[in-house]
Amino acid sequence: MVNSLYKKHIISIPELDRSQLESIVATAGMLKATPNPQLLKNKVIASCFFEPSTRTRLSFETAVQRLGGTVVGFDNDGNTSLAKKGETLSDSVQVISSYVDAFIMRHPQEGAARLASEFSNGVPIINGGDGANQHPTQTLLDLFSIFETQGRLDNINIAFVGDLKYGRTVHSLTQALSKFDNVSFYFISPEILAMPDYICEELDEAGISYSLHTSMEEVIPNLDILYMTRVQKERLDESEYVHMKAAYILTASMLTEARENLKILHPLPRIDEITVDVDKTQHAYYFQQAENGVYAREALLALVLNEQLSAGDTNND
Amino acid sequence: MTKSMQMQVEAINNGTVIDHIPANIGLKLLKLFNIQFVNQRVTIGFNLPSSALGCKDIIKVENVFINEEQANQLALYAPNATVNQIENYEVAKKLTLELPDQIHAIFRCPNSNCITHNEPVDSSFRVLTKKDDIQLKCKYCEKVFSREIVTEHP
Numbered sequence: 001m002v003n004s005l006y007k008k009h010i011i012s013i014p015e016l017d018r019s020q021l022e023s024i025v026a027t028a029g030m031l032k033a034t035p036n037p038q039l040l041k042n043k044v045i046a047s048c049f050f051e052p053s054t055r056t057r058l059s060f061e062t063a064v065q066r067l068g069g070t071v072v073g074f075d076n077d078g079n080t081s082l083a084k085k086g087e088t089l090s091d092s093v094q095v096i097s098s099y100v101d102a103f104i105m106r107h108p109q110e111g112a113a114r115l116a117s118e119f120s121n122g123v124p125i126i127n128g129g130d131g132a133n134q135h136p137t138q139t140l141l142d143l144f145s146i147f148e149t150q151g152r153l154d155n156i157n158i159a160f161v162g163d164l165k166y167g168r169t170v171h172s173l174t175q176a177l178s179k180f181d182n183v184s185f186y187f188i189s190p191e192i193l194a195m196p197d198y199i200c201e202e203l204d205e206a207g208i209s210y211s212l213h214t215s216m217e218e219v220i221p222n223l224d225i226l227y228m229t230r231v232q233k234e235r236l237d238e239s240e241y242v243h244m245k246a247a248y249i250l251t252a253s254m255l256t257e258a259r260e261n262l263k264i265l266h267p268l269p270r271i272d273e274i275t276v277d278v279d280k281t282q283h284a285y286y287f288q289q290a291e292n293g294v295y296a297r298e299a300l301l302a303l304v305l306n307e308q309l310s311a312g313d314t315n316n317d
Numbered sequence: 318m319t320k321s322m323q324m325q326v327e328a329i330n331n332g333t334v335i336d337h338i339p340a341n342i343g344l345k346l347l348k349l350f351n352i353q354f355v356n357q358r359v360t361i362g363f364n365l366p367s368s369a370l371g372c373k374d375i376i377k378v379e380n381v382f383i384n385e386e387q388a389n390q391l392a393l394y395a396p397n398a399t400v401n402q403i404e405n406y407e408v409a410k411k412l413t414l415e416l417p418d419q420i421h422a423i424f425r426c427p428n429s430n431c432i433t434h435n436e437p438v439d440s441s442f443r444v445l446t447k448k449d450d451i452q453l454k455c456k457y458c459e460k461v462f463s464r465e466i467v468t469e470h471p
Contacts, residue, residue: 012459090436111432111457118438131430133459198461201447 005303009117009125012134013172018179021143025153027299027309028144028292031067039302039309040069046100047073049128050082050089050107055268055290056128056137060104063297072100090119097123102305104128124304132168138267139172141296142227145289146177149263150224153177157222159186159213162229162248162273164195169267170229171199178208185210186219190244193235215247221257226250226283228266230273245272252277265289326362329403332379338395340364343374345394345468349423350383357381369397388412390423393444393451394468416444416451424453424467431458442467 005020016024045064049057052075061071074080081087089112097103097120105116106128113127113134129135147153156177160170164187174195177183185203187195187210194212203210213219220226231248233241249272250264263285266274270286278284303309338346343363347354358379367373383391388400392414400412422439433440433455442453451464 088436089432090438107432109430109432109435109458110428110460111426111455114457114459115432115436115438130432131458 002307003303003309005300006305006307007122007124008304009113009120010136010300010304011113011117011125011127013136013139013176016136016176021140021176021179022153024140024296024299024303025144025147027303028140028295029148031298031302032292032295035066036302037066037068039298039306040064040067043069043101043305044099045069045071045301046096046103046105047071047075048077048092048096048103048105049073049075050077050105050112052076053106053129055293056106056135059290059293060126060128060137060297062294063301066294067298067302069101069301073104090115093119093125094121097121102126102301107131126300126304132166134172135168136172137293137297137300138169139176140300141289141293142169142173142265142267143176144296144299145263145265145285145292146225148292149285150261154181154183156180156224157184157186158225158227159188159216159219159223160195160227160229161188161216161250162231163193163235164189164229165193166232166235167229170227171196173227174199175202178203178206183208184222186213186223187211188213188216188219188248190214190231190236190240190247192240193231216250217254220254220262221259223259223262226258226262226264228264228270228274228286230269230271249273249275250278251275252281255281255283258283325365326360326375326377328406329358329360329377329379330406331404332357332377332381332402333383334399334401334403335376335378335383335391335395336373336399336401337367337370338374338376338398339370340372340374342394343376346374346376346391349390349394350378350387354378354381383412385412385415386417389415389417390420392416393420393453393464396451416446419443420453426455426458426460427462427466428455428458428460431455431460433457 064071093116102124104126110131110133112130117125164170262283264283266286360377362375364372382402401408402410420442426433426440441456445452452461453467454461
């Protein structure tokens, strides 16, 4: 079967349909179980990070190399022609894309990946984060982690905690899970950092149930997934921050009523919103989630760069 | 148009009359059509009394017939404006304003961190209509703005 992700630009989560998301999650599972160093053999992938990133860049580059591909690129643009000589991003993309089979990029400005897709002459652009807009591969690894721990993406009860206003991660994951059946969302945040109206309107229009809360304890017993995020100090004034912060810190003692299957996810880095005693509970999954970034990115690259990819291709033989 | 109104802004022989523009929007429309109106006689009325709007602006341009596509761009500023083509002092054609699906190269994206500000591309917005609310979504940064924020952005 021809895969619909072949040569597709991966810019924004709303552009991926349910079957494409399922296909990435399934492929990630197979590659985690059975590594395959052939899928990107003889492929050269650009990894261009116009702003620093630790996990995203290292996991992308690990993914390429684990599949037998090679990486060219840079990890900050300070030494590139853009910074040194004032070249436009569109010119840089036209040139670099002519060297490579796919182009992974992170950029501090919103819309950079979409723009790049218009200048890459058909070479697939993989968005590794464009400013405050999209970070689709984070969502893919989140979906994979949910599927891996729950065995399904339908019928999930998920709570998002912390900064829901500015967190692109929670917006994208909400949009992705909205494509699945019977998902219930619990949004837990200070009022000032509540989920933006446009996301709530999208859920209303799709008839998807969600509820707003200001404390975690009341919802924890209902949850399959507790998705924590960091409340950033600079979003609130200092006295407000000290007061708010305490309400959005997860400790092990808050998990006594949790379902056995509850898993806690976090896009990392965490600061102090999950205390270290949670790490030792059966519910902590954030470090495995970070590891899953490699498999989700392997799956995406394999699907974008192989026209036909069946279950057999993800075996070593 | 009432007879008394015709006296407030002189009638034209041939051209286009854009009427029922909300007050203070007329100047923005002139700016929008700046190039097309070069060297033509333009008569304008600002803050004229209007039974429907209370106060309105009106623009009359001699010898320029704006087409439907141009009129649709205008719909974003003034959804209830009327656009009439005049021949020999008579209304020859009334254009119906329809919101376009996409708007290219007219407005700057209000998001100062949008990539379009630094690169050789035109701005592009998808027009979203929810009930009576009109919003624009930037094709690049994917941010959604209310109509007023985009149209009033310099």
